[in-house]
Amino acid sequence: MTIQPTLRVVDHTGQDPDLAQARLDQVFFALSDPVRREILERLDGQALLVSELAASFDISLQAVSRHIQVLVRTGLVQQERTGRISRCSLDAGPMLEAAVWMNRYSKYWQQQFDLLAATLADIDERKAQASVSRQPRKSAAPRTPRKK
Template sequence: MKTNQLAVAPQNDAVNETASLDQVFFALSDPVRRAILERLDGQPMLVSQLAEPFNISLQAVSRHIQVLVRAGLIAQERTGRISRCSLTIGPIYSAAVWINRYSKYWQEQFDTLAGALDGIEKHKAAKRGPAKRDPRS
């Protein structure tokens, strides 16, 4: 019985990691939520302070904050009716690590594109022939 549980654990970790990344990327997909995270960079803020620059209701801002809390991007502390939010960097770091796995692939694609563009430019230059001299010089 314990053997089955041990065999399933790594798969559950992968599923949990994927679900967590899904929540982070979903949370980051909205410009209001990204702006909220930017406002929290370096300092905790009250929900009312976070809502100030947005042309949406306080309730709508609260819903955005709840999405960020579920994704683990924001920690929210309540003292009575006062709610203070602060940035939690762990999930963003995990998303960055996941994205970075593919940076080698993209760098190779950019290098291939740069080589192809260079080849096209050399081909065009060869077709034009040598540059003509200005007779006035």
């Protein structure tokens, strides 16, 4: 019997399951867009101005701002405003719920990897057996030619 490690998060806050599902939906929606994923990557380890974020995209500043607002509503980005200047920073916390949800399905991938490993081991064993059977057999005593 094998014991497989699992990661289980227990909700002690009494959070409504429908609310938790809605938050998970928001995170996956936010991550579904390549522009928003790029914004999160750029914010990894640093805070940037909205204008600095927008400079790397071929879309308008207004479009980038809309993407940032989606990330702010999801909780993935914190936005700090000082007058007209807006600085953004990453808050990866909401992604933990998504990672935990996806981790529940890792057992299916692990089964596939285990099957692949067993198949590769079987192939290696067959190759080893085939190479042994192809080698010429050596007799115990050397042959001497017969005299006539």
